[in-house]
Every structure is written in structure tokens, then in C-alpha cells.
Amino acid sequence: MPAVSKGDGMRGLAVFISDIRNCKSKEAEIKRINKELANIRSKFKGDKALDGYSKKKYVCKLLFIFLLGHDIDFGHMEAVNLLSSNKYTEKQIGYLFISVLVNSNSELIRLINNAIKNDLSSRNPTFMCLALHCIANVGSREMAEAFAGEIPRILVAGDTMDSVKQSAALCLLRLYKASPDLVLMGEWTSRVVHLLNDQHMGVVTAAISLITCLSSKNPDEFKTCVSLAVSRLSRIVSSASTDLQDYTYYFVPAPWLSCKLLRLLQCYPPPEDGAVKGRLVECLETILNKAQEPPKSKKVQHSNAKNAILFEAISLIIHYDSEPNLLVRACNQLGQFLQHRETNLRYLALESMCTLASSEFSHEAVKTHIETVINALKTERDVSVRQRAADLLYAMCDRSNAKQIVAEMLSYLETADYSIREEMVLKVAILAEKYAVDYSWYVDTILNLIRIAGDYVSEEVWYRVIQIVINRDDVQGYAAKTVFEALQAPACHENMVKVGGYILGEFGNLIAGDPRSSPLVQFNLLHSKFHLCSVPTRALLLSAYIKFINLFPETKATIQEVLRSDSQIRNSDVELQQRAVEYLKLSSIASTDVLATVLEEMPPFPERESSILAKLKKKKGPGAVSVELEDGKERGELNGGGDRGGDAAIAASNASTPSPSADLLGLRSAAPVSGATPSAGSLLVDVFSEAGPAATSAGVNDDGFLRFVCKNNGVLFENQLLQIGIKSEYRQNLGRMYLFYGNKTSVQFVSFNTTVSYEIKSRILNVQTKTVEPLVEGGAQVQQVINIECLTDFIDAPLLNIKFRYGGALQNISLKLPVTINKFFQPTEMAAADFFQRWKQLSQPQQEAQKIFKASHGMDTEVLKAKLLGLGTALLENVDPNPENYVCAGVIQTKAQQVGCLLRLEPNAQAQMYRLTLRSSKDTVSQRVCDLLAEQF
């Protein structure tokens, strides 16, 4: 390049830049700039008309000042004047100023657009390009309005110069991204697609960006691009490195275009045309083969360009997810990169493998690299690479390697960078829950998490461990024992105290038999931590204490003493004081029966998506990390990605707004309705778990229904807005159900309306409901009573439909009411001889229903018994010769008839299986009860 072409002699500008560079301080710089601004202002305002050169120089100085980070509020008009200069460099500086400093001054926009219009119609390619660059750089709506019609014409016109076509394509892309509604492709579509065939590689390179963007938005209209892209790609891939002349980059033919072609193909499913597909697979194989060839140059540019294509090809292979052979080859290639000396390649290989791990074809192949990845987590010197390794471990985790991966992640946590600890904690918590075979491992893992990284264990994580312990009776004793031991540590994290307080308050009785963890020992241990804790934790501990009074009457005096002390009953914190006063009063006036009801064990939480998973999704954004996170994508978008957690938190804090009586009331209705003790009222709300209002579906939820086969009370449904509690009682063939609708938000529900429908035409159930008030205030709860009469045996349950408006949006929820045939059981006690006699009487094949199934919960004896009793039958002891088996008897009461029913459940602990046999005088009853009960174990 000749030296003359550099600077075009704006000496004044060079001097000014030197001056600025010589400034010793920020103040001096500002002083110099202000002096210059004053000078330029006076020149612009002066009487003497400035010549083009001076105008250009001053506009350029202003631009420089702006780029230094200072505000510029004048000079726009002078820049616009430069646009219509007939000197190229003046025009160019004018456009540059406008591109960098445009504002929405409408008068100015009109003038700018006029100048652009002139240049576009000048037929001078250099001017046209300048004008197009300016439109692309500004990309405002006003410009789209003025030029979106004209540019496609320029793009496809036969006589347009190549360089202008290139600018026009990308200019149009920018306008389309900013104002898609203004760019109408319609008639141009096919001619734009055919730019993929253009002889000029530069035109193809520019046009393909436009085509890719348009294809991703309107795939059908652009689908002809697939075969064109494949043949173009095929020509490049098979060309010798010198064929493409200047489009070959460090011996790699057209790397940018190749990547873009592969990217375009990712907007579509695999080509349907066999020939096209064959050609494409051939290309992909060639690209994979080339990766194994010795490099043609030692330059990093060569390997980068080559590998850029390789990674894009792998992305396409993963996108198709249909060619096992290619997927496994891709995985092997990435496996080689995992140990490459280039950090960049290790990083990208880890990242790319993350997506491979979610394909069924390559999941196993990815797993073979576990040791390398664990090693990367331990030894990589760059935190962003370690982060990728952690992501990959998370993605490749399954039941077979969960214990190893969780252990490695836990040990990494001890030294992990602060920036990624919280995310690591969430991941460990999710994996531990997801792949827990025995829940004692889960409890151990979470408690370890709290021990190792307590500060990073967010509320969601410790809420979740409590939810799970409450829902899984097989782990409660172990959890109590383990937290008790963990609390022995002299310095334990406050989160440990929270979990410990909650679990011992619920299940401390399970370990109270051991004198080393007697009630008083437990209490003293908890209370020794009390004074070191924050207010919310203390509040939680106070609730644990009142639960202790119920669990262990012998601790009553000690605990009352504590509650009565000034530091509690006169505590300056209103919440603590209130709890102390109320609990003290409650413990002294309530009878043991009342106390037992009020402080009953927590009912199970509704099973739903883990709140920590939701939190991780939120943290990582849509589409992150792995499979389950993928399906979070849509939900995230449905939610509008908004901060719904905030809403729920407000609702929750409203719910616990203290008024002396409200708290106790909340306590009384705690078991069936709010499902929370006062301590939990504000804490155990599963803040992130449900999708927001928009995602409330009208689909019927079966899970909730099945949970109520063996119990009558609990939470039937819960989302961000509404909680429905249920309490029911049955006698003979009659039932009464109380539904409690709780508004969890602080906003009222209007047009609240519920209907119970029963679709079967014949009269089987007689269901009567009372209508509820159409207005449910924020934080309030309304009750509805439903009377049910069973006329004859039935299978389908009545449907409950709830409609209301929340903040203008109509919510529609349909649920199955948990009315099942077994609710009308009357237990029948009988001796062994009677049982076997009746069993034999019911020996016709249709009278018997049998199921053999795998245990999906623990096989704990007490739990099984509780469930069988919950079914409504009598549990007969000493009847079955095998003491491991259970037999039950009962009579189902319907208006039409009574159906006697016998049941036998044979657990096989070794195989983790059950055999369930039902015999009754009516085949439909045997079958239905068998079906319902088989879902309970």
C-alpha cells in the first residue's frame, strides 16, 4: 500500500490527537477537549463559510472526542452537509460520523435519508456501498421504513456490481433483524436463495448470512436453499486448497463460507432427498477424515480454520441426531481434543461434548471419557475450562456413574473458584436427587454440601432436602440420625442448623430411643446453636421447640422455661417475640389432643419439578448444559422469563404477616391446607417450581389424584397462584369433602368459579357442591364443601374445574377429585379360618385381579401397613402363614350393593417386587382396587 494513501493530510487532527496523548492527567485532557470544542463551535457558528476540508477536519475531531467517551451535542448538521459533498473523503467522514453518532432528530433523519437516497441512485458503486454501510450501521426503524423496499431490488438486480450486492445483502439483514415487519421478501425469495449459486464467493459469503437468518424465521419459504447449500459445500470440501485462490485461508478452502453453509443447514432437518443427503453425509465424513490428516501448515490459523469447520460439522451432526456412526466418530474426535495442548480446543471439545452427551447414540461414547474430564476439572488452570468440565460431568451423569461424579464434584467444591460455587452446589444437589437409589446417600450428599460450601447452598437446596425427607418415610430416621451427628460439630453452618432444626422437630422421635440422642439431648444440642443464628433461623428453631413439646412431653418444662425467658418473650424482634408468646401460651392451655392435632407431622409436599432445577435453568438461561435443561427452554419462554420468584416471595411473606391470632389459625389449618407450620409458612414455599400463570394448563393432573388413594387430607394442587387443600371423610356410601382454595398472591382473584362434573351418563355418583364466592382476596382462603353419594361401584373420578381471573389473565385448572371406590370401604375383622374360607369361595377367575410390580418406594413395614390401613380395609394379623405378607379385608358400601373384598400383598424385599392379589364378588371392583393400590407402593 503506497504511503500517500494513509492519512489524507488532516494535520490539525493529528496535532490534536498528539496533544490529547500528551495530557498528563484526566483534568488536562478535559481542559484540552473543552478548548477544542469551543474552537469548533465558534468555527461552525462563525460568519465565514467553512470549506469542505475544514468541515471534514472538525467533524473528524468531534468524532474522535466522542470515541474518547465524551458527549457531543453539536456538529450533526455539518456532518449531514458533508454527505452531499462531491469529495469522496468528505462524504466518507460524514457517513462515519452519522453511523457512530446518529440520534433520532427527525429533521436530521430526513436530510440523512435524502443524501442516502441520492447516493443509492447514483449508480456509482463506491457511493452506493457507502450509503448501504451507513444504513447497516445505523439500522434504525426510520431507515428501514425508507429503504426496506429499495434494497432487495438492488440486491437481485442483474446489473448490480458484486461489491454492492454484498453490502446490500448484509444491509438488508440488519434491517430485517431490527424491523422484520418492514422487510417483505415475498417476490425476492427465490432470487435471494439462488445467490448461493453466485460465481463470486464474496457474494455467496455475504448472502448466506441473510439467507440463514431468513430461513430460521421462515424455514418453509426458504427450504430450496438446502440442496443448493449442500452442493456448494460439497464443491468447497472437495476442492484442492489452491482452487479458491484468495478465498483459501492458510490452506483451508473458504472456511467462513463453509461454516456458514453448515450453520444454514442447522435450520433444517436432514434432507429428505436421498441423493442430497448422501452427498451431505459424504461431506461430513470428508471433514471428519481431514481432521486426521497431518496439518498442511504449523500456523495456528490453519488449524483454527480447519477446526472451525470441524466443530460446525459436529454441531450439524448433533443437530440431526440421526446418524449413530457420525455421532460416535464426532465423539471420538472430540475425545482426542480433550487432551490437546491448545487450551482453546480443550475448551471447545468439552463444550461440544456436553451436547453429544444428550444424544442416545453418543451418550455411552461420551461416558468413556469420564476420567479425562474429571482430570480436567482437577488440573485445568483456566476457570472457564474447569467450568466446561463441570458442565460436561453434569451432562454425562446417569445412574451408573452418579456416585463417582457427585463425589468428584463435592471434592472439587472444596477448592472451587468462588464464581462457580453456587452453580456447582445446585448441580450436585440436582444429581444427588435425580439419581438417588437410596435416599440415605442423598441426605449424606446434601449435608456434605452444606458442610463444604454452606454459604453457597441457596434456600432452594435446603428446602428441597426437607421436602424429600418429609415425603420419603424410608429416610426419615436416617436423616434425623445424620443431622443429629452433623450438629455435633463445634462450628456448623447455619444452613445445617436450619435443616437440623426442621428435621429433628419433625422426626426427632425416631432417634429418641437411643439415650445418646434422647429428647433433652436433642433439644440442648439445637439450643446451643440458637444464639449464634440469624432471626429467621431462630424463628425456625422456636417452631422446632414447640414441635418437641408435642413429640416429647418430658421436654415441656425445659422448653417452656426457655420460651419464658426475657430474651425470647421480650425479644426486640417482633416475629421472635410473637412466636415465643404464642408457643408458650399454646403449650400451656392446649390439651395434649389439641396439641397433637395442631402440631401434627407435616403432610407430604406435592411432588413436582425440583425447585433447584428451576433455579439452575434460571441461572444458566435457556438451552444451557444438558437434556433436562433443554425442556426448560420452552417453559422459560412461556414465563416470559420474568422474575416470578419475586411474586411468590411477596405472596409468601404476606401469608406470614403476623397478627397474633392469624398465626395460630394458620397453625390449626396447617396440616390439611397450607401444609406448613408457621416457621415454614414463609420459608418452605417452593419459590421457583411452578410455571407461572401463562403455563397453567387445562390438562388434568393424575399424580395428585393417585396420592390420595390411601389418604384423605393434604394438598391436592399447587402452583404459583393457587393452592388447593383437601380434607375428606367417608361413612358407609357417603362422603364429604372440604376443598380449601388459597390465594397465594397478594392480588385478588375475580370471577372465581368452580364446577364439579361427572361425565358418565349413568347414575353412579351423586355429587352436590355449594358454589363459592366469586372473589378471593390476596392471601385469603375460601372453603367449599362437596357431598358425595356412591350409588354403585365406579372407575372414573369426578372432575373439578376451576376458573378465575388473575391480573386480567384467565386461569383454567382441571383436576380429578380424589374420589376412588376404596373410599367407601368398611373394614372387616375376621379370623384366619374365615378368611381362607371366603378366599376359596371367590375362586372364579374373573373375581380375582393380580398384579406383579416393582417397588417404587422403600419397602418399610410400617409404611406399608399405614398405606393398607389408609386404603380403608382392615389389616388382618396372623392370618397369612408367611409373616412377611399382608392380608386385608373390607366391604365396599354402595347404595346398590355391598361388595366384599379380600386382599393379599406379598413383598419380595430381595427383588424389590410385590405381588398384589384382589378377590371380590364383583370383577370390576377387584380390578379397580388392584389398579389403584398397585400405584401406591
Add this chain to the structure above:
Amino acid sequence: MQFMLLFSRQGKLRLQKWYVPLSDKERKKISRDLVQTILARKPKMCSFLEWRDLKIVYKRYASLYFCCAVEDQDNELITLEIIHRYVELLDKYFGSVCELDIIFNFEKAYFILDEFLLGGEAQETSKKNVLKAIEQADLLQEVRLHTDP
């Protein structure tokens, strides 16, 4: 690509090109954050990092850092080579480019970039073609043009 930044080891911004609409305030905040993040990284570290919901690709050439922000589906390695090709273009144009060339001829640096990348996408990847376009423009420099060709 969403934006490209050039800055010195002292953290001084030498060139900024934004391909998405952002307010002046946001631009300043982003530049400040990123310059700080990247200057804090050690030499042998990987050239890519996740930053907000973007991928940052950066490389240091002598005293200058070149940094691009691309979207999730964009290719990191090819972006790295976009940077390199731009450096090559500057080098060829200025003849062994150094930071001072870019400071004193900042407008040229912008013009070259516009010929190479437009709207955040590669417009012309051939080094010859880009330089030819710039050369032609330079030849027009002092030639008077007729408003009506």
C-alpha cells in the same frame, strides 16, 4: 456478532463497533466490564469465555486486545480468525500496523472494518478484494467528483 472492541493493555478503548442497538450508557458499561474482565486474565488462558448470555472471543496482538462478542450459536474458532484477518488487513494497509496507526488514523480502521464486516457478518473475506476496495477509495481522495455522473 454483536460488537467488536479494541483496547490497549492500559484499558484504553481504541475502536468500538456495535452491531446491535444499545444506549450510550450500556455501551460504556459493557466496555468497562469487559476490558476489566479480559485484562485480568492470564496469558495462557483460553480465548473464549461466557459473559452474560454472550460468548466472548478475544486475542492479544502486541499491545492491543481484539475482542468480539458473538451469540450462542456462533463459531468461536472462526471468530478468532475474523480477528486475525482484520489484523492482517490493518497490517497490510498500514504496513506493520502498530497501536499508534490505529490511534492517529482511527477513521481508516473503521473504514477497513466496514469493508470486511457489515452488520456483524463477514461481507468479504478475501484480503485482496477488501484492500482493493479501500485502495480505490483512497485514489478518489483528492479527485473532484461530479455530482451528476
